[in-house]
Amino acid sequence: MAHLIIRGGNPLYGEISVSGSKNSAMPILTAAALSDEESIIDNVPRDTSVLTICLILRSLGAEVYMDDKGRIHVRGAGINNHSAPYDLVRRERGSFYTAGLLLGRLGCAEVPLPGGCAIGSRPVDFHIRGFQQLGAEVTIEHGYVKASAPQLRGTSIFINRSSVGTTINLMIAAAKAEGVTILENAAKEPEVVDLAIFLNSMGARVRGAGTDVIRIEGVKELYGTEYGIICDRIEAGTYLMCAAVAGGEVLLKDVVPEHLRSPILKLMEAGVEIKEDNSSILVRSQRKLKACDVETAPYPGFPTDLQQPFVALMSTAEGTSVIRETIFDRFRYVDELRRMGADIRVEHDTAIVRGVEQLSGAPVEATDLRAGAALVVAALGAVGETRILGLEILDRGYEGLSEKLHALGADVVREESPDSVSQKITFAALRLSKEVDQDG
Numbered sequence: 377m378a379h380l381i382i383r384g385g386n387p388l389y390g391e392i393s394v395s396g397s398k399n400s401a402m403p404i405l406t407a408a409a410l411s412d413e414e415s416i417i418d419n420v421p422r423d424t425s426v427l428t429i430c431l432i433l434r435s436l437g438a439e440v441y442m443d444d445k446g447r448i449h450v451r452g453a454g455i456n457n458h459s460a461p462y463d464l465v466r467r468e469r470g471s472f473y474t475a476g477l478l479l480g481r482l483g484c485a486e487v488p489l490p491g492g493c494a495i496g497s498r499p500v501d502f503h504i505r506g507f508q509q510l511g512a513e514v515t516i517e518h519g520y521v522k523a524s525a526p527q528l529r530g531t532s533i534f535i536n537r538s539s540v541g542t543t544i545n546l547m548i549a550a551a552k553a554e555g556v557t558i559l560e561n562a563a564k565e566p567e568v569v570d571l572a573i574f575l576n577s578m579g580a581r582v583r584g585a586g587t588d589v590i591r592i593e594g595v596k597e598l599y600g601t602e603y604g605i606i607c608d609r610i611e612a613g614t615y616l617m618c619a620a621v622a623g624g625e626v627l628l629k630d631v632v633p634e635h636l637r638s639p640i641l642k643l644m645e646a647g648v649e650i651k652e653d654n655s656s657i658l659v660r661s662q663r664k665l666k667a668c669d670v671e672t673a674p675y676p677g678f679p680t681d682l683q684q685p686f687v688a689l690m691s692t693a694e695g696t697s698v699i700r701e702t703i704f705d706r707f708r709y710v711d712e713l714r715r716m717g718a719d720i721r722v723e724h725d726t727a728i729v730r731g732v733e734q735l736s737g738a739p740v741e742a743t744d745l746r747a748g749a750a751l752v753v754a755a756l757g758a759v760g761e762t763r764i765l766g767l768e769i770l771d772r773g774y775e776g777l778s779e780k781l782h783a784l785g786a787d788v789v790r791e792e793s794p795d796s797v798s799q800k801i802t803f804a805a806l807r808l809s810k811e812v813d814q815d816g
């Protein structure tokens with residue numbers, strides 16, 4: 377496995393740009409393939425998760441390539457394969473959006489139960505129930521979700537629990553369905569809104585995204601468009617915490633501060649100084665943090681994706697923080713923080729974090745993407761060297777992580793391994809040019 381080696385203790389100074397959102401890029405690239413015409417998507421992060429989606433779309437027959445400005449071109453006219461490949465789908469939860477795409481385009485889909493981060497059971501029952509309500513017949517056979525519907529028909533769907541993935545998948549499937557689909561108890565995350573704006577720029581009729589009722593009036597045709605996706609609020613939040621733990625002064629550019637309202641308030645409560653304008657956030661930290669409590673919640677609440685870095689941050693804050701996770705089973709990484717000297721007790725869905733004077737560097741392993749981010753935060757504030765195993769996992773969601781941290785003055789080294797998955801995928805990515813054959 378590839379490693380990230382961090383020697384903690386350097387304060388961070390300087391400015392960095394936040395990349396495009398991976399959790400927006402995956403659905404938007406997929407939805408782009410609903411049209412026979414070409415769409416050009418800008419501000420796509422060069423994460424391996426996005427590359428995986430591109431390779432899956434290609435395997436279905438879509439034309440997908442990256443131009444020399446880093447924009448991704450997608451054209452769905454060639455889609456003729458309704459079966460998504462297991463070896464790619466298992467890497468990314470977001471690959472399950474191909475079910476909505478294939479149902480909407482071909483009227484049938486065979487998509488393996490998706491993979492993604494190891495953060496507890498991640499069922500797709502809401503997605504399946506939604507497809508059924510749109511008129512699809514769905515079975516699960518040999519690990520594949522098989523769905524078919526000659527014509528999807530709009531209807532009212534109440535989603536049992538606010539679910540980003542279900543809301544997105546059903547929006548994609550319903551964009552060309554016959555009639556009107558109403559999604560009730562829809563997720564309100566910025567990535568859902570981004571997808572709605574994108575779909576509308578293709579000629580779809582989606583209203584209400586950002587509220588908990590979304591109305592999708594199916595259209596016959598969707599057209600090519602050009603679109604720039606939003607910046608990654610979770611990447612931005614992670615760098616806020618890196619600056620908070622290391623101390624110093626960092627300017628994050630190309631962000632939407634409103635998307636981070638809840639984490640920003642919590643950081644201020646912890647004693648971090650934050651100033652913002654329309655598209656940037658300035659963070660100043662003296663490293664003297666106070667404990668504070670957090671409960672994760674769907675947007676606009678505190679994001680589950682920042683729970684892990686926040687626990688790492690609170691590990692050296694003064695006092696005891698109580699952090700409750702309400703979305704996923706996401707505390708396995710705590711053992712790794714303990715190896716660095718953190719004092720954390722987990723009771724059911726709650727971590728009780730007693731701040732210690734100092735963490736010390738240790739060899740640790742990233743068990744999932746945001747757990748990896750937590751280890752980076754911990755390492756930046758620790759004394760000595762931390763070797764984070766499983767850099768490939770971080771590559772799924774943090775474009776140029778070591779370069780960005782290095783630009784801020786952190787002591788960070790990337791150590792590749794010859795057979796690392798990220799290298800293999802990067803190699804495949806190089807072939808994301810128009811000229812090469814389509815087999816990915």
Ligand code: EPU
Nearest residue numbers: 399469470498499500501502503538539540541542703745
């Ligand atoms: N759920 C079900 N059944 C379903 C779908 C969801 O029970 O069919 C449950 C989940 O188990 C969870 C809750 O509903 O308890 C909410 O899950 P949601 O569907 O919102 O999550 P997701 O779509 O699988 C996305 C992001 C996650 C992020 C969550 C919550 C992508 C590809 N993934 O996951 O991002 O944590 O929303 O905001 O967009 C990450 O980026 O590291 C990441 C894990």
